[in-house]
Amino acid sequence: MGKEKKKFKSGIATSFITRASAVKRLQLNLVNFRRLCILKGIYPVEPKSIRKAGKGQRLHRTYFRFKDIQFLAHEPIVEKFRDHRVFVRKVRKAKAKKEWATVNRLCRNEPKYRLDHIVKERYPTFVDALRDLEDPLTLCSLFSTFRKNAKVKSEVLPLCRRLIVEFMNYVIASRSLRKVFLSIKGIYFQVEIEGQMLTWIIPYNFGYQVPGDVDLKIMSTFTEFYTTLVGFVNFKLYTSLNLHYPPKLSMASQSTKSEAEQDEVDDAVDDLIGSFAHDLVKVNQGSSITGEDEEDNEQDDDQQEVLIAGGTVDEETVKKAREERDDMKRFKKLFEGCKFFLSREVPREAITFVIRCFGGQVSWDKTMFVGAPYEMSDETITHQIVDRPQQDKQYLSRYYIQPQWVFDCVNAHRLLPLEDYFPGVPLPPHLSPFVEDKEGSYLPPERMAMQEGNQKTESDDEEVGEEEEEEIIGESENEEDLEEGLSSDDDEEEEEDETSIGDAEKKRLKQLSKLAQKQTMNLSVAEGEVEKVNPTWDAEKLARQERRLQEMMIPKKRKRLYDRLMKKKKEQAKEVRKLKEKRLKYDEEQKVNKKKKKVTAM
Template sequence: MGKEKKKFKSGIATSFITRASAVKRLQLNLVNFRRLCILKGVYPVEPKSIKKAGKGQKLHRTYFRFKDIQFLAHEPIVQKFRDHRVFVRKVRKAKAKREWTSLDRLNRNEPKYKLDHIVKERYPTFVDALRDLEDPLTLCSLFSTFRKNAKVKSEVLPLCRRLVVEFMNYVIASRSLKKVFLSIKGIYFQVEIEGQLLTWLIPYNFGYSVPGDVDLKIMSTFTEFYTTLLGFVNFKLFTSLNLHYPPKLSTVVQSTKSEADQVEDDETVDDLIGSFVHDLVKVNQGSSIDDEEDEANQQDQDQEEALIAGGTVDEETVKKAREERDEMKRFKKLFEGCKFFLSREVPREAITFVIRCFGGQVSWDKTMFVGAPYEVSDETITHQIVDRPQQEKQYLSRYYIQPQWVFDCVNARRLVPLEDYFPGVSLPPHLSPFVEEKEGSYRPPERLAGQDETKKTESDEDNEEEIGEEEIIGESENEEDLEEGQSSDEEDDDDETSIEEAEKKRLQQLSKQAQKQKMKLSVAAGEVEKTNPIWEAEKLARMERGLQEMMIPKKRKRLYDRLMKKKKEQAKEVRKLKEKRLKYDQEQKAKKKMTGT
C-alpha cells in the first residue's frame, strides 16, 4: 500500500500564496511590499481554482505565485527597506527627545538603494528596453508637468523633465519622428528607433490639480524605476549618434548666452537644451549625421548590387526598397528651407519639436522662452504660425497659418496646401494617423482626397520624362494630320448629303414591309426577358455561399457565425458613419446659404 496523499499539500494549493502570507514571509510592511513588487515586475495572478488555491475556502483574495515570492526573498533591496524602517523609527525618537546632533547624523547616514542591477536584470538586451519604453516616456512626461507635491519627492519632477528633454533631443538629432496626433488627452508622438515603434503621450501645459482618487505614492514608485531605465536608454542612444551625454551645447551658444545673461549656471543651460533649437556637441566633430546617412545608403546600395549579382533577390524588390529609402529620405527633410516664427498664443514646445525633427528653423518671442535664434522682423521668415484671426502687423514675405498645418503635413508626408489653414478659416478635420484601414472600414472623404493627391504627385513625377518624348512625337504627327485633313474636309461634305437621303428611303421601305407582315400574322411575337448579368452573378454567388455554409462542420460553425456577425456589425457601423457625414455636409451647406458665402 502506498502513502496516502494529503489534501492541499500539492498542486495549485502549493503553487500560490496570499498577499498577507507573502508580506509575513518577507518581513515587510504592505507599502514596502508593493514597492518591491513594482520594482521587480512581480504582479498578482488569478488561479484557475480559487477553492484549491485557498485550501478549501472560496474567499476572493490577492494571490501571488509562490516562486515569485521566493525570487523576491533573495533581493538585496529587501534589507535596505528593513534598514530604512529602522532609520525612520530612530529619527522619530530623536525628534521626540530633541537630540538635534544625533538627528543630523542620522540624516547624513540615511540608507539609500540603487536600481541599476534591477534594470539590467529585467532588460538583458537594449532592444528589450526599447520595446518597454512607451510607459516610461508617458509617465515621466506627466510628472514633468506636476507642481511640487508633498507626496512626491522634490528631486523627481526636474529629473523627469530632464530625461524627457534628452530623449526628444535625440529624436531631433536622429530625425526618427513618424506620426503626430492632437487628441483630448494630449499629443501623441510615434518614433522608430532601431526598428522598434514607440508611441507615447505628452499632456498639454494646462494648470490642473491632481485628483484625490489617484495614489501618487504608487505612481512615484513606477517613476522611480522608469527614470533609471530612461537614463540608461538615453545614454545608449546618445553614444550611438556620437553625442555627449549629458548633452552639451556648442561654444557659440555658450558665448551668446554669457554675453546676454552674464551668468553661466546649470538652469540656463538646461533651458537652452529644452528649447530644441540648438545643435548638441558631438564627441568627434569630424563626421556629421548627414555623412553617416550617406555612408549607410552607400553600404545598402552595395549590398543590393551584391544580392542582385548573386541572384538571391529580384530587381523589382530591390527597386521597391530603393524607392522606400528615397521617400524616407525626402520625408526626413520635409521642412528644410522653411523658417518659422511662433506667436505667443501657440504651444511652443510641441511645434518646435516637430519642426526641428524635419529640418526646419524655429524662433519665437524672447519673452516666451530663452534661446530664440532670430526676431519677428527677420525678412527671411517663410511661415508664421498664429492662432488668432487678426494680427497687428503683417509681412508680405511670409505665410500666416494655423498650428494644425504643421501636424497635418507630417501625417500626410508632404506639404499640404496652405489655403485651408489661413487665420480665421475653419480648419479641415484632423485625422488620426494611427487608424489602421481594413477592408470594409469607413474612410472619411478627406483621407481619400489626400491619398488621391499623393498618387497624383507620384504619377506626375514618374511621367515627367515620358511626357517630353511624347510631345516631340505628337507634334510631328499632328502636322501631318493637319495637312491631310484640309484636303479631305471638302469631299466629306458632299458625300454626307447623299448618304442621308439613301438611309431615309431604306427606312421607309422597311417600315412598310413590317406593317404588311403584322396584318397577315395573327399570333403576336413574344418579348425577350431582359436580365441583368451583375444580378445573376450575385445570385449565383449567394447560392454557392449557402452551399458552402451547409458543408461547414458543427465545430467550426459557431466561429463562422461569430465572424459573420462581426462583419455585419462593422458594415452597420460604416453605414451609420456615412449617414452622419452626409447629414453634416447638408448642415454645412445650409449654413453657407444662410450666411450668403
C-alpha cells in the same frame, strides 16, 4: 503500503501564497513589499481554483506565485529597506529627545540603494528595453508637468523633465518621428528607433489639480524605476549617434569660472537644450550634426542592396526597398528650406519639436522662452504660425497659417495647400494616423481625398520620370533619323520607278471591285430587338447561388461560427451605412448654413 498523501501539501496549494504570508515571510511592511514588487516586476495572479489555493477556503484574497516570493527573498534591496526602517526609527527617537547633532549625523548616513542591477536583470538586451519604453516615457512626461507636491520627492520632477528633453533631442538629431496626433488627453507622438515603433503621450500645459482617488506614492515608485531605465536608454542612444551625454551645445562656451557662475551657465545651457532649436555636439568634434552620417548610411544601404541583388531576392523587392528608402528620405526633409516663426499664443514646445524633426528652422518671441535664433522682423521667414484671426502687423514675404497645418503635413507625408489653414478659416478635421483602414470600414471623405492626393503626387513623379526618359529616347531617335536621311537620298531615285508601277496596279484593282459591287443584289434585313443583358448582375447572381450552395455544405459544428461572422459583418455594414447617412445630413446642413450667411451678408 505507501505513505498516505495529506491534503493541500502539493499542487496548487503549494504553488501560490497569499500577500499576508508573503509579507510575513520577507519581514517587510506592506508599503515596502508593494514597492519591491513594482521594482522587480512581480504582480499578483489569480489561481484557477481559489478553494485549492486557499487550502479549502473560498475567500477572495490576493495571491502571488511562491517561486516569485522565493526570488524576492534573495534581492539585496530587501536589506536596504530593513536598514531604512531602522534609520527612520532612530531619527524619530533623536527628534523626540531633541538631539539635533544626532539627527544631522543620521541624515548624512541615510541608507540608499541603486536600481541599475534590476534594469539589467529585467532587460537583458537593448531591444527589450526599447520595446518597454512607452509607459516610462508617458509617465515621465506626466511627472514633468507636475508642481511640487508633498507626496512626490522634489528631485523627481526636474529629473523627469531632463530625461524627456534628452530623449526628444535624440529624436530631433536622428529624425525618427513618424506620426503625430492631437487628442483630448494630450499629444501622441510615434517614433521609429532601431526598427521598434514607440508611441507615448505628452500632456498639455494646463493648470490642473491632482485627483484625490489617485495614489501618487505608487506612481512615484514606478517613476523611480522608469527614470533609471530612461537614463540607460538615453545614454545608449546618444552613444549610437556619437553624441555627448549629457548633451552639449555647439554654442556653449567652455571657460574657467567660479562655481556660482558655472551653475548659472549650466542652467542656461539646460534651458537652451530644452528649447529644441539648437544642434548638439558630437564626441571629439566641435561641429554640430551634419549630413555626413546620412551619406554613410546611404552607402551602407546601397551595399546591402547589392548583396541582396546578388542573392536569391527578386529585383522587384529590391526596387520596392529603394522606393521606400527614397520616400523616407524625402519625408525626413519635409520642412527643409522652411523658416517658421511662432506667435505668443501658439504652444511652442510641441510645434518646435515637430518642425525640427523634419529639418525646419524655428524661432519665437524672446519673451516666451530663451534661445530664440532670430527675431520676428527677419525677412527670410517663410511661415508664421498664429492662432488668432487678426494680426497687428503683417509681412508680405511670409504665409500666416494655423498650427494644425504642421501636424497634418506630417501625417500626410507632404506639404498640404495653405488655403485651408489661413487665420480665421474653418479648419479641416484632424484625422488620426493611427487608425488602420480595413475592408468594409467607414472612410471619411477627407481621408479618401488625402489618399487620392498622395496617389496623385506619386503618379505625377512617375509621369515626370517617364517624360524625361521619352525626351532622351526622342533625341536619340532624331539623331538616328538624320543619319539615315543622309544615306537614303541616293536611293530615292531608284524607288520612284517602283512606286509608279505599284500605283497603276492599285487603280485597276479598285475599278474591278466597284463593278462587282454593282452586280450584287440589294438585300434588306429587318431589325430585331436585342435583349439588354447586364453582365455584372449576372455575375453577382451566380456568385450568390454558389455561396448558398457552399453554406448548405457547411457542417453543423462550423455553421454557428460562420453565422456569427456573417452577423458581425452585417452589423459593421449597418454602422457604416448609419455613418454615411449622418455625414450626408451634416453636409446638407452646412450647405444650408452657407446659403443663409450669403443672404444675410447681401
